[in-house]
Amino acid sequence: MTSQLPVDATTDDPDVLAAYRTDRAAFCPSGTPRALVRARSLDDVVETLRWANENNVPVVPQGARTGLSGGANALDGCVLLNVEKLDQILEIDVEEQIAVVQPGVINGTLAAAVAEKGLYYPPDPGSKDISSIGGNVATNAGGMCCLKYGVTGDFVRALQVVLADGRVMRTGRRTAKGVAGYDLTRLFVGSEGTLGVVTEVTVALRSAAARPLAAVAFFDTMSDACRAVADHLGAGFRPAALELMDAATIEAVGRMRDLGFPPGVGAVLIAQSDAGTRAPEELAAFEGSARRCSATEVIVSDDPAEADLLMQGRRLVGLALEQYPASLVDDICVPRRNLAVLVDGIERIAEEHGVTIATCGHAGDGNMHPAVLFDLAQADAAQRAFDEIMRLGLKLGGTITGEHGVGFLKRAWLARELDETALWSHHQIKQALDPRGILNPGRVINSTATGRGENDQRSF
Amino acid sequence: MTSQLPVDATTDDPDVLAAYRTDRAAFCPSGTPRALVRARSLDDVVETLRWANENNVPVVPQGARTGLSGGANALDGCVLLNVEKLDQILEIDVEEQIAVVQPGVINGTLAAAVAEKGLYYPPDPGSKDISSIGGNVATNAGGMCCLKYGVTGDFVRALQVVLADGRVMRTGRRTAKGVAGYDLTRLFVGSEGTLGVVTEVTVALRSAAARPLAAVAFFDTMSDACRAVADHLGAGFRPAALELMDAATIEAVGRMRDLGFPPGVGAVLIAQSDAGTRAPEELAAFEGSARRCSATEVIVSDDPAEADLLMQGRRLVGLALEQYPASLVDDICVPRRNLAVLVDGIERIAEEHGVTIATCGHAGDGNMHPAVLFDLAQADAAQRAFDEIMRLGLKLGGTITGEHGVGFLKRAWLARELDETALWSHHQIKQALDPRGILNPGRVINSTATGRGENDQRSF
Numbered sequence: 029m030t031s032q033l034p035v036d037a038t039t040d041d042p043d044v045l046a047a048y049r050t051d052r053a054a055f056c057p058s059g060t061p062r063a064l065v066r067a068r069s070l071d072d073v074v075e076t077l078r079w080a081n082e083n084n085v086p087v088v089p090q091g092a093r094t095g096l097s098g099g100a101n102a103l104d105g106c107v108l109l110n111v112e113k114l115d116q117i118l119e120i121d122v123e124e125q126i127a128v129v130q131p132g133v134i135n136g137t138l139a140a141a142v143a144e145k146g147l148y149y150p151p152d153p154g155s156k157d158i159s160s161i162g163g164n165v166a167t168n169a170g171g172m173c174c175l176k177y178g179v180t181g182d183f184v185r186a187l188q189v190v191l192a193d194g195r196v197m198r199t200g201r202r203t204a205k206g207v208a209g210y211d212l213t214r215l216f217v218g219s220e221g222t223l224g225v226v227t228e229v230t231v232a233l234r235s236a237a238a239r240p241l242a243a244v245a246f247f248d249t250m251s252d253a254c255r256a257v258a259d260h261l262g263a264g265f266r267p268a269a270l271e272l273m274d275a276a277t278i279e280a281v282g283r284m285r286d287l288g289f290p291p292g293v294g295a296v297l298i299a300q301s302d303a304g305t306r307a308p309e310e311l312a313a314f315e316g317s318a319r320r321c322s323a324t325e326v327i328v329s330d331d332p333a334e335a336d337l338l339m340q341g342r343r344l345v346g347l348a349l350e351q352y353p354a355s356l357v358d359d360i361c362v363p364r365r366n367l368a369v370l371v372d373g374i375e376r377i378a379e380e381h382g383v384t385i386a387t388c389g390h391a392g393d394g395n396m397h398p399a400v401l402f403d404l405a406q407a408d409a410a411q412r413a414f415d416e417i418m419r420l421g422l423k424l425g426g427t428i429t430g431e432h433g434v435g436f437l438k439r440a441w442l443a444r445e446l447d448e449t450a451l452w453s454h455h456q457i458k459q460a461l462d463p464r465g466i467l468n469p470g471r472v473i474n475s476t477a478t479g480r481g482e483n484d485q486r487s488f
Numbered sequence: 489m490t491s492q493l494p495v496d497a498t499t500d501d502p503d504v505l506a507a508y509r510t511d512r513a514a515f516c517p518s519g520t521p522r523a524l525v526r527a528r529s530l531d532d533v534v535e536t537l538r539w540a541n542e543n544n545v546p547v548v549p550q551g552a553r554t555g556l557s558g559g560a561n562a563l564d565g566c567v568l569l570n571v572e573k574l575d576q577i578l579e580i581d582v583e584e585q586i587a588v589v590q591p592g593v594i595n596g597t598l599a600a601a602v603a604e605k606g607l608y609y610p611p612d613p614g615s616k617d618i619s620s621i622g623g624n625v626a627t628n629a630g631g632m633c634c635l636k637y638g639v640t641g642d643f644v645r646a647l648q649v650v651l652a653d654g655r656v657m658r659t660g661r662r663t664a665k666g667v668a669g670y671d672l673t674r675l676f677v678g679s680e681g682t683l684g685v686v687t688e689v690t691v692a693l694r695s696a697a698a699r700p701l702a703a704v705a706f707f708d709t710m711s712d713a714c715r716a717v718a719d720h721l722g723a724g725f726r727p728a729a730l731e732l733m734d735a736a737t738i739e740a741v742g743r744m745r746d747l748g749f750p751p752g753v754g755a756v757l758i759a760q761s762d763a764g765t766r767a768p769e770e771l772a773a774f775e776g777s778a779r780r781c782s783a784t785e786v787i788v789s790d791d792p793a794e795a796d797l798l799m800q801g802r803r804l805v806g807l808a809l810e811q812y813p814a815s816l817v818d819d820i821c822v823p824r825r826n827l828a829v830l831v832d833g834i835e836r837i838a839e840e841h842g843v844t845i846a847t848c849g850h851a852g853d854g855n856m857h858p859a860v861l862f863d864l865a866q867a868d869a870a871q872r873a874f875d876e877i878m879r880l881g882l883k884l885g886g887t888i889t890g891e892h893g894v895g896f897l898k899r900a901w902l903a904r905e906l907d908e909t910a911l912w913s914h915h916q917i918k919q920a921l922d923p924r925g926i927l928n929p930g931r932v933i934n935s936t937a938t939g940r941g942e943n944d945q946r947s948f
Contacts, residue, residue, distance in 0.1 A: 124824060146724070198906075214675070262583060306766070362663060394665075425662055427661050446658075450657045
């Protein structure tokens with residue numbers, strides 16, 4: 029069957045296929061692919077899509093497969109079109125402050141390469157050391173720095189995209205501004221491989237910021253920490269990061285590394301400032317906010333190395349939660365004033381469903397990642413808790429996903445967030461650009477086309 | 489005929505219709521509308537579109553009609569759907585730093601209203617005192633502040649949109665982040681009334697910045713000024729504005745107001761800093777750059793009132809050019825390193841075509857507004873010069889429009905900037921969301937649908 033696919037970089041070795049069947053989303057179904065194409069050129073992508081479109085074969089685009097929503101999981105009979113080997117940084121233009129990269133470049137690799145030239149690529153998802161720019165673009169990934177700098181989409185100037193039928197298109201431009209035509213770039217950013225396959229990304233860069241300093245504040249309750257967030261931001265500050273962790277998260281991370289936090293802490297808030305000479309002033313203001321909101325202790329560091337260590341602790345959360353038998357990581361984002369209500373509600377949901385929920389997240393943006401931790405015997409309760417968190421997020425005026433994407437995991441919920449006409453628009457756009465519905469069918473929206481063989485039931 | 493339109497706020501008074509036939513673009517054809525609806529409610533918009541869609545009548549959405557590309561000009565037999573009376577600021581949420589406004593709110597009115605609450609709405613097109621938020625959204629308007637803060641689209645969180653068939657849709661969200669579904673908000677931003685009519689806009693705000701200080705540098709040549717731009721930005725600075733004016737522009741403005749500039753100046757560069765305590769440092773660095781690039785004089789002011797006056801001078805350019813019998817204002821944006829080449833090329837184009845071109849613009853973004861100034865007898869030469877500037881912009885890796893939009897004026901040029909597949913995508917999206925092609929047909933893209941009666945020839 030595979031021999032039909034006119035692309036050299038194709039394999040149908042069952043062991044290899046098995047290894048590429050899933051991303052990092054827990055409990056999302058994955059089907060049995062017919063083939064894997066590890067594209068090594070634009071032509072490989074073009075030929076794969078052209079063939080698949082002609083033959084009505086579903087294609088699942090993949091990058092580093094670090095996604096958390098099942099958007100890169102295999103569908104029965106699909107071609108997995110993996111672009112991780114398209115991993116060249118094609119250009120870093122210091123004067124224009126842009127870089128042109130292939131989709132398989134790892135986020136952290138790009139960030140390091142531009143840093144060597146005195147530049148800064150701000151988007152820094154928690155997965156930055158393992159996730160690729162293509163995937164960051166596909167999900168419009170966020171990170172710690174969004175509060176001050178914005179999300180991935182804010183740094184994408186132009187794309188090269190291969191459409192479902194294999195035609196190649198350029199969107200956007202290299203210039204700082206430009207309004208010629210519809211903003212196709214932003215339409216493709218966050219479209220999770222359902223509208224086209226991104227084969228080249230032009231990103232905007234900034235001048236290197238000062239090495240960040242950090243402060244850490246400890247609280248008895250999450251509620252106090254949330255008040256401190258509101259107090260600090262309400263005073264007009266825009267720190268480079270403002271990260272919140274609850275007791276369960278601190279405990280999980282603490283098992284991997286001694287963070288030197290005092291015992292019995294209910295919540296910790298980490299603020300980072302890269303404002304250079306003004307950083308001490310910003311962090312002093314943060315300390316004031318924290319103390320006004322009943323912080324039990326605040327430590328302001330004047331050593332960038334300490335700030336690194338603190339943020340490394342925060343970045344360990346994902347790994348730390350893997351110690352648990354099973355977890356479902358949520359990603360709601362609410363208006364900041366509702367952060368405390370959200371956090372209270374999450375604690376109530378945990379109690380009601382008899383599961384542990386470890387909550388951390390980008391407090392400055394109102395974007396929280398409550399992780400439902402459970403034994404497999406609790407799977408149904410865990411799923412209900414996971415859903416309940418999204419329901420609460422929507423009720424508080426928020427969204428079901430701040431930065432992880434819809435993928436398979438949350439597509440039933442998309443219809444609760446969007447109104448009927450917005451959903452109709454999604455279907456119309458999908459149909460317009462991928463008339464045969466071969467591109468990642470059934471992800472983000474329930475496409476009416478080929479998504480055959482997909483198990484719509486959640487399979488624990 | 490109009491009696492069919494089931495909306496009270498309708499007129500077919502020929503004098504009124506005549507007054508609403510055009511925006512501020514020079515030399516764009518405008519047809520004879522059948523009716524004008526001055527919508528006073530969402531229902532007026534819904535009913536107008538529903539009726540027009542059922543009856544296959546073209547609809548031209550209008551706001552303050554300050555656009556510069558003919559996108560709001562009447563088409564023969566169209567309904568002009570004007571939303572300038574939908575002019576309420578519905579909400580300013582200080583804690584969340586967002587505002588919800590109707591499309592007819594004037595940009596400057598919103599900026600002033602949020603400033604009273606200690607907040608800042610950065611997008612500041614040159615037209616800010618007369619242009620409305622709806623139009624700013626429709627064109628993704630820029631301004632002076634884009635270099636530091638971004639364009640209109642960067643501040644739009646959510647929209648209420650009425651689709652061609654009268655259905656109402658919400659896009660986006662109030663939260664700082666969110667990736668649930670396609671980015672319909674950004675698709676509608678900059679779509680110039682061809683995909684839907686925006687009836688509500690939720691914008692992000694920022695904490696008030698410090699009152700800006702400014703410096704002004706004088707040069708013998710535009711080329712020196714361009715080098716100073718590169719020097720200053722290359723050092724990692726990101727001023728709140730970096731505006732360039734050539735001798736012809738200075739002369740035109742000087743006839744309206746004495747700017748106190750030395751005589752015989754070839755180019756002036758104005759830098760603005762709102763960095764508060766760091767503003768003097770930024771402006772001193774700007775002075776250094778200017779002097780390294782042969783500035784004949786540099787004045788650094790420590791008085792915000794003087795900065796205001798300088799920027800007011802810059803903002804007078806539009807009015808100043810109206811002194812000339814006729815003008816065609818271009819809007820190319822090029823990679824910054826090509827700014828000097830662009831400026832040289834524009835001077836050459838002026839000579840070759842025997843017209844005057846006054847050039848000013850947002851030098852920090854590479855976004856220039858060369859205005860071809862001419863007597864009506866020179867109309868053909870002026871048009872050729874205008875086109876030649878766009879050709880040069882594209883050749884230098886730029887775009888035909890940085891912030892004014894395509895409208896009617898530049899739609900033939902869109903096909904030169906975009907590749908065939910990108911153009912196809914535009915048509916597919918247009919067809920998907922407006923199947924009968926009633927919304928602003930023939931603007932941005934040559935729609936295949938109802939654009940009947942439009943004169944495709946430029947009419948001088």
